[in-house]
Amino acid sequence: MLAYTVRRILVSIPVLIVSTFVVFLVVINSGDPVANFATSRQPAPSPAAVAAFARHIHADQPAVERYWNWITGVLHGDFGPSVQTNLDIGHDLFTRFRVTVTLVATAMIIALVLAVLFGVFSAIRQYSAADYIITFLGFLFLSMPVFWFAVLLKQAGIWFNEKTGSQFLGTIGEQSPYLDVDTAWNQFTDRIGHLVLPTITLALVSFASWTRYTRASMLEVLNSDYVRLARAKGLRRGAVMARHALRTALIPLTTVTALDIAIILGGAVITETIFQWHGMGEMLVQSATTLDVYRTMAWLLLSAVVVIGFNLVADLLYAVLDPRIRYD
Numbered sequence: 001m002l003a004y005t006v007r008r009i010l011v012s013i014p015v016l017i018v019s020t021f022v023v024f025l026v027v028i029n030s031g032d033p034v035a036n037f038a039t040s041r042q043p044a045p046s047p048a049a050v051a052a053f054a055r056h057i058h059a060d061q062p063a064v065e066r067y068w069n070w071i072t073g074v075l076h077g078d079f080g081p082s083v084q085t086n087l088d089i090g091h092d093l094f095t096r097f098r099v100t101v102t103l104v105a106t107a108m109i110i111a112l113v114l115a116v117l118f119g120v121f122s123a124i125r126q127y128s129a130a131d132y133i134i135t136f137l138g139f140l141f142l143s144m145p146v147f148w149f150a151v152l153l154k155q156a157g158i159w160f161n162e163k164t165g166s167q168f169l170g171t172i173g174e175q176s177p178y179l180d181v182d183t184a185w186n187q188f189t190d191r192i193g194h195l196v197l198p199t200i201t202l203a204l205v206s207f208a209s210w211t212r213y214t215r216a217s218m219l220e221v222l223n224s225d226y227v228r229l230a231r232a233k234g235l236r237r238g239a240v241m242a243r244h245a246l247r248t249a250l251i252p253l254t255t256v257t258a259l260d261i262a263i264i265l266g267g268a269v270i271t272e273t274i275f276q277w278h279g280m281g282e283m284l285v286q287s288a289t290t291l292d293v294y295r296t297m298a299w300l301l302l303s304a305v306v307v308i309g310f311n312l313v314a315d316l317l318y319a320v321l322d323p324r325i326r327y328d
Contacts (some may be wrong), residue, residue, distance in 0.1 A: 005316065008057065012308045016301075017071070023295075023300050025047060033083055033291040034059050054075030055068045056079050057293065075303065093298045094284065099174055099279035105269055106195060108257070112294030114207045117251065119214025120246065123222060137283050141208035150201045150274040157197050172276045198271045204262060213256050217249040247321045253303045254321065258314035264296035 034054045038045060045053070054060045058069060058081070070080050079089035122134045133289030141149075157169035168174065170193045221227060221247055232242045265280075280299055287295035319325045 005312070006163040008277075008312050008315065010153040012312070016308065019303055020071065020297070021067055024297060025063060027192055027293050027296050027300075028063060028066065031291040033057060033293065036291050037083070044234060050117045056085065057083060065179060070297065083290050083292045084297050088296075089298050091297050092295075093280075093302060096278065096280045096283045097302060098165045098279060100265075100272070100281065101266055102174075103202065103272070103277065103279065107199045107206065109203070109263065110199065110203040111206040112253075112257065114203070115210035115214050116250070118207075119253075120218050120241070120249075122211070122215045124241075125216035126219065131140060134215075138208045138211045141204045142212075143285055144205065145271045146201065147204055147274065149205065150198070150271050154202055154274060169194045169196055171197065174277045174279070178322065194275075198275045198277065201271050202264060202267055205267060208259065209260075210253060210256060214249065214253050218245065221249045223247045250321050251318060254314045255319050258310045261310045262303070265303055265306070 034050060035059075037053050038050045058066050058208075061069070073080055076180075077090055079093065082089050082164070118134050118138075125131050154171050157171045160169055161167055161171075167176075174191065174194050175187075176190050176194070179293045227240060229247050231237070231243050258288045268279070269281035269284055271277075272279045272287055276282075280302075283295065286292070287299065
């Protein structure tokens with residue numbers, strides 16, 4: 001498995017280079033930050049100041065040279081210059097990444113647990129009233145746009161706080177600005193309160209589709225010959241479900257989860273914007289608005305690494321879930 005992991009990582013490097021180069025060309029041709037700098041300031045900057053700004057963001061260099069300088073700088077921890085001269089892109093990226101990881105990881109864990117529980121239960125109780133209810137809820141949440149669902153939950157949180165006279169459900173930011181930093185319990189409960197609504201937004205949308213995959217996969221496995229043989233041999237129903245059926249049924253869910261990580265990151269951008277979290281979503285919106293090329297590329301590069309990493313982990317989990325799978 002170690003050799004397979006190394007091969008996958010080596011294959012991912014040229015994929016990452018080619019994809020970042022294509023995206024880099026798209027980003028630098030999406031707008032002119034130098035022209036934006038020259039026209040958006042009052043009084044208008046001098047030609048010398050505009051030329052200095054162009055040199056600062058390397059806009060005076062050919063595209064290939066700009067990309068080479070950027071990618072080699074990334075290898076040394078330098079993510080390039082920002083249009084905000086006093087901003088360290090690397091520090092800003094990883095500070096915001098910690099915020100986004102908290103949201104995305106929590107939402108994915110909740111979505112996976114719910115998808116497995118409801119998907120397996122729905123498969124076992126096929127065509128029952130509970131199965132129809134779970135199916136209805138799955139399609140309901142699947143049909144909801146993320147931005148609309150997030151706004152709906154935000155308004156519900158505001159209504160809840162007003163009716164209860166509390167501020168437990170945070171609707172703005174990942175923590176309260178007036179928080180007593182000396183009290184660890186206050187910090188914990190405040191962060192949990194701000195995490196509830198954004199997490200529900202991402203978790204329920206992902207849970208909806210993952211439940212359908214789990215149900216379909218579980219039904220297929222339950223009707224397979226080896227499961228019927230295990231039950232015919234007298235094994236307990238719980239042992240058959242846990243040791244034989246569920247492990248195999250989780251393989252499609254593992255694949256879908258790895259493929260959906262890009263969609264979840266996109267949903268996190270919308271969710272963070274609506275709930276005003278200072279994570280990677282806000283960073284992408286700000287960098288796209290100000291035509292900040294290297295800040296945008298830093299976000300895209302880290303997102304690409306996360307997507308590739310999740311797909312590698314999914315491939316490795318196949319061997320854990322199904323002992324018949326071996327990597328040479």
